[in-house]
Amino acid sequence: MSNMINLNSIIFNGVDVTKIDVQVQLSAGFAKPEFNIIGLADRAVKESAERIRNALAALNISLPAKKLTVNLSPADIEKTGSHFDLPILCGILCAMEILPESELGKYVIIGEIGLDGAIVRTGGVLPASVWANNNNLGIICPGAQGAEARWAGHTNILAPNHILDLINHFNGSQILPVPQMIQYSESENKIGDLSEVHGQESAKRALEIAAAGGHAMLMIGPPGSGKTMLASRLPTIMPEMTVNEVLETSIIYSIAGKLDGGSLISNRPFRGVHHTASPVALAGGGSDAKPGEISLAHNGVLFLDELPEFSRATLEILRQPMESGKIVISRAKRNAVYPAHFQLIAAMNPCPCGHLGNAALSCSRAPRCAEAYQNKISGPLLDRIDLHVDVDAVNPWEMQSNDDKPVETSAQVRERVVAARKRQLTRQGCVNALLDGADMDKYIVLSDELTAFLNDAAQKMGMSARGYNRVKRLARTIADLRRDDNISMSDLAEALSYRSINRGKYGVKR
Numbered sequence: 228m229s230n231m232i233n234l235n236s237i238i239f240n241g242v243d244v245t246k247i248d249v250q251v252q253l254s255a256g257f258a259k260p261e262f263n264i265i266g267l268a269d270r271a272v273k274e275s276a277e278r279i280r281n282a283l284a285a286l287n288i289s290l291p292a293k294k295l296t297v298n299l300s301p302a303d304i305e306k307t308g309s310h311f312d313l314p315i316l317c318g319i320l321c322a323m324e325i326l327p328e329s330e331l332g333k334y335v336i337i338g339e340i341g342l343d344g345a346i347v348r349t350g351g352v353l354p355a356s357v358w359a360n361n362n363n364l365g366i367i368c369p370g371a372q373g374a375e376a377r378w379a380g381h382t383n384i385l386a387p388n389h390i391l392d393l394i395n396h397f398n399g400s401q402i403l404p405v406p407q408m409i410q411y412s413e414s415e416n417k418i419g420d421l422s423e424v425h426g427q428e429s430a431k432r433a434l435e436i437a438a439a440g441g442h443a444m445l446m447i448g449p450p451g452s453g454k455t456m457l458a459s460r461l462p463t464i465m466p467e468m469t470v471n472e473v474l475e476t477s478i479i480y481s482i483a484g485k486l487d488g489g490s491l492i493s494n495r496p497f498r499g500v501h502h503t504a505s506p507v508a509l510a511g512g513g514s515d516a517k518p519g520e521i522s523l524a525h526n527g528v529l530f531l532d533e534l535p536e537f538s539r540a541t542l543e544i545l546r547q548p549m550e551s552g553k554i555v556i557s558r559a560k561r562n563a564v565y566p567a568h569f570q571l572i573a574a575m576n577p578c579p580c581g582h583l584g585n586a587a588l589s590c591s592r593a594p595r596c597a598e599a600y601q602n603k604i605s606g607p608l609l610d611r612i613d614l615h616v617d618v619d620a621v622n623p624w625e626m627q628s629n630d631d632k633p634v635e636t637s638a639q640v641r642e643r644v645v646a647a648r649k650r651q652l653t654r655q656g657c658v659n660a661l662l663d664g665a666d667m668d669k670y671i672v673l674s675d676e677l678t679a680f681l682n683d684a685a686q687k688m689g690m691s692a693r694g695y696n697r698v699k700r701l702a703r704t705i706a707d708l709r710r711d712d713n714i715s716m717s718d719l720a721e722a723l724s725y726r727s728i729n730r731g732k733y734g735v736k737r
């Protein structure tokens with residue numbers, strides 16, 4: 228006679244959760260213990276058997292001389308990851324009547340097992356806990372991640388540090404407490420303030436417009452002018468994250484295994500990506516299907532420093548998510564979708580040596596080397612960047628602080644950004660950069676005079692249809708910062724001034 232145990236676990240596809248039944252069966256009639264895991268399991272899952280054998284040995288539990296079969300169902304979904312260790316081990320202990328199946332069946336179980344029986348951290352505890360709560364189940368997860376599970380808004384959580392803790396809990400000798408929530412502490416995530424950047428008034432203005440309307444921005448200028456410094460301050464002038472945004476972003480970090488310390492991501496993320504990053508690192512995917520940098524920047528800022536140094540293949544990845552706010556990763560069996568709604572900010576020197584236009588410092592190859600350098604960035608990508616801004620070297624006298632002219636803090640700029648965003652959300656439900664199609668015609672209205680002006684400029688600048696619409700969106704944001712329902716000529720002129728990389732001080736012909 229055999230008795231099949233059935234426990235609940237889950238698997239992720241992008242941020243979507245699918246329930247997996249972990250079925251364990253002991254069948255009699257074998258002289259030696261045998262252990263098989265079936266159900267389209269990958270290598271990490273197959274290695275489970277080895278970890279579990281060791282953990283059982285550490286507990287002084289020997290497998291009965293029976294055939295032990297573990298089936299992960301449904302069998303047509305590929306199972307990846309090591310988080311099936313704990314549900315499989317629990318299933319075995321249920322089959323041996325060491326744990327009560329009737330109780331364990333009320334939980335979603337995830338966790339990796341160490342060789343000594345310790346329950347080790349695993350990715351995805353937060354979305355697993357959210358899913359469990361929505362499906363009237365509790366969650367059993369690693370002890371270190373109990374606080375993370377709490378953020379799903381329920382207390383039906385068991386977070387043992389060791390498999391013995393779980394056994395003791397169910398035999399009543401040591402009840403596991405409900406894990407404590409860990410509040411985010413302000414000091415842990417200190418980034419600089421905009422007031423620390425001296426001078427650069429026009430770049431700061433562009434940064435404010437970018438934050439207000441969700442527009443992508445490219446800064447171009449010589450080394451040491453403060454481009455990286457400006458970019459890193461962008462999150463400090465964006466609105467505080469909403470509760471929903473905090474949860475969305477934290478779920479991505481949880482799946483990536485990057486939600487440390489049990490608190491959520493409550494400051495807008497800033498992801499600076501190095502130009503040697505591979506397309507997979509940026510987009511996500513790979514053998515373990517983890518979210519990439521553009522998804523870790525979801526609801527925050529993606530910073531690409533030294534833009535022309537990135538490979539074309541890497542940059543082209545950005546085109547689709549910049550318009551749709553998500554990335555679709557093709558996988559062998561199913562596509563995975565990760566949210567990727569980020570604010571792009573990029574920086575570059577005008578040429579490889581960085582000093583184009585500076586008679587004292589530039590090299591003898593100017594301006595040809597600058598042309599080759601800047602043309603490494605593809606037209607379609609540049610077309611998606613609304614704000615192109617020259618960032619000149621700061622004058623020495625601007626570097627001294629001046630008490631007569633107080634510099635604005637991030638908090639002061641953020642107030643204007645928040646007001647401008649509120650106008651956009653009430654009017655149309657999204658930021659201006661995401662307005663599209665009929666909504667765009669409905670909400671961005673230019674007078675006849677302004678239309679004629681823009682048409683003329685577009686023709687002279689050889690602007691694409693996309694570029695044309697982007698200027699309109701930018702002008703709308705500039706008017707929103709003025710708290711005006713009507714776009715003025717100066718709004719439109721300012722928007723046009725940010726349009727073209729090849730007309731600025733450092734720009735070259737394309």
Ligand SMILES: Nc1ncnc2c1ncn2[C@@H]1O[C@H](COP(=O)(O)OP(=O)(O)OP(=O)(O)O)[C@@H](O)[C@H]1O
Nearest residue numbers: 423424425426427449450451452453454455456621
């Ligand atoms: N406008 C500024 N105000 C205050 N400090 C500045 C400014 N510009 C540069 N600095 C100082 O110079 C350092 C380098 O600036 P930053 O890294 O932002 O330059 P960059 O434009 O990114 O240069 P690169 O092109 O070499 O990457 C900063 O850490 C800061 O100390």
Ligand SMILES: [Mg+2]
Nearest residue numbers: 454455532574
């Ligand atoms: Mg820099």
